[in-house]
Amino acid sequence: MKPKYIATRDFKDSGTEREFAAGLMPDDVDAGVLANYLAAGLIREPNDSDKIAADPAPAADDAPAAATKPARRTAAKRSTTKSTASKLN
Numbered sequence: 001m002k003p004k005y006i007a008t009r010d011f012k013d014s015g016t017e018r019e020f021a022a023g024l025m026p027d028d029v030d031a032g033v034l035a036n037y038l039a040a041g042l043i044r045e046p047n048d049s050d051k052i053a054a055d056p057a058p059a060a061d062d063a064p065a066a067a068t069k070p071a072r073r074t075a076a077k078r079s080t081t082k083s084t085a086s087k088l089n
Contacts, residue, residue: 005034006050028082 007020027042037043
């Protein structure tokens with residue numbers, strides 16, 4: 001099995017006249033051509049963020065219902081230390 005690669009930008013192979021879109025890579029490219037694209041920086045191996053982006057997010061109906069308890073706000077507490085202005089005088 002050939003490794004999967006991702007096109008780093010839109011490009012056209014001048015020898016074969018094939019066009020590639022950024023973020024995609026067809027499977028029907030020879031290993032030697034892939035090596036040339038890789039050396040030229042036209043393609044790269046996918047990283048973890050690419051794999052996460054490729055996984056579809058669960059639909060809203062599939063996600064478990066979250067508790068909708070409102071956040072509790074607490075009153076600000078008064079400082080018990082003297083202010084810095086009184087320390088300077």
